[in-house]
Amino acid sequence: MLEDLGQPMTLMNLLRADPGLNRHLAEHETGLSASEIVRWNEFGRVAHQSGGYLPHKLNGWTRCPGASHNYGSTSLDRKDLLSLGTVREIEHWSCDIQDVYGFAASKSELHDFQSMDAMVEKNSRPMITPISKEKLEENLAWPEIRIISQKGHDFFSTWTWDGRVYLINSGGSHHFAAAKYIAKRIEVDVPLHGRYTIFGINQLAVSSLRRDFDIYVMSWHCEQQLEFHRAMRNFEATYYWKDLPRPYTDQVAIFLPKAEKRSARVSQLLREKGFQDLGRYLQSLG
Secondary structure, X not given: OOOOOOOOHHHHHHHHHOHHHOOOOOOOOOOOEHHHOOOHHHHHHOOOOOOOOOOOEEEEEEEOOOOXXXXXXXXXXXXXXXXXXXXXXXXXXXXXXXXXXXEOOOOOOHHHOOOHHHHHHHHOHHHHOOOOHHHHHHHHOOOOOHHHHOOOOOEEEEEOOOOOEEEEOOOOHHHHHHHHHHHHHHOOOOEEEEEEEEEEEOHHHHHHHHHHEEEEEEEOOHHHHHHHHHHHHHHOOOEEEEEOOOOXXXXXXXXXXXXXXXXXXXXXXXXXXXXXXHHHHHHHOO
């Protein structure tokens, strides 16, 4: 068989038969909701959809003489997965109300709006009429704007690959948006103060993973999982896999050990076919 001679023919045939396996990450347009930000900082700790896991383990399959088809499950301890995400907190941070882009919570459907102005114009017009300093003060006095009324309750967050500031709130979104709307139009500063949490990617951890693996994005519907696994089993090539964070729940990261010749041959094939290099993508997130 050509498989025995180092040619992953089953995989080559699969890639010709199912070009949908090669599906890059779609950059989704997000609304005002902080929940829409892809949590790449949590990628290393994403739980397998199929059940329990150890977050620092990579699970996969490898050549295993004596197992069915000489191919068995395996796992690898990778502490760099645990340190993939970073978090930095600034306890006392200041900004202006115009610097805040979105919210964590609202009675409005935050994903429907690209700006607070659009949200308040559609859903809360009485809060911005009239445009006056008195109306601004009325909105800012609303007790559910807890970043003002209750120190230490609400806070700010940024995900570095997104760059925008979100108010992690539990209420008061419409009055806050109305205050921002009016303040802009009457040219009044509204300083805000609170805790600021900045989420990022540990590039040392990314480099550690990229040193040992080529990492690719792959579509991962049930039939595709089975067919890819069968192709890798026929070639007796080692691979590991890990679920991606939302919204990429029907895609997966495939880890191919660079030190194993057959895995490296698979990597060469995927690269030639234009599969997305997830390691490079994570590195680009900064």
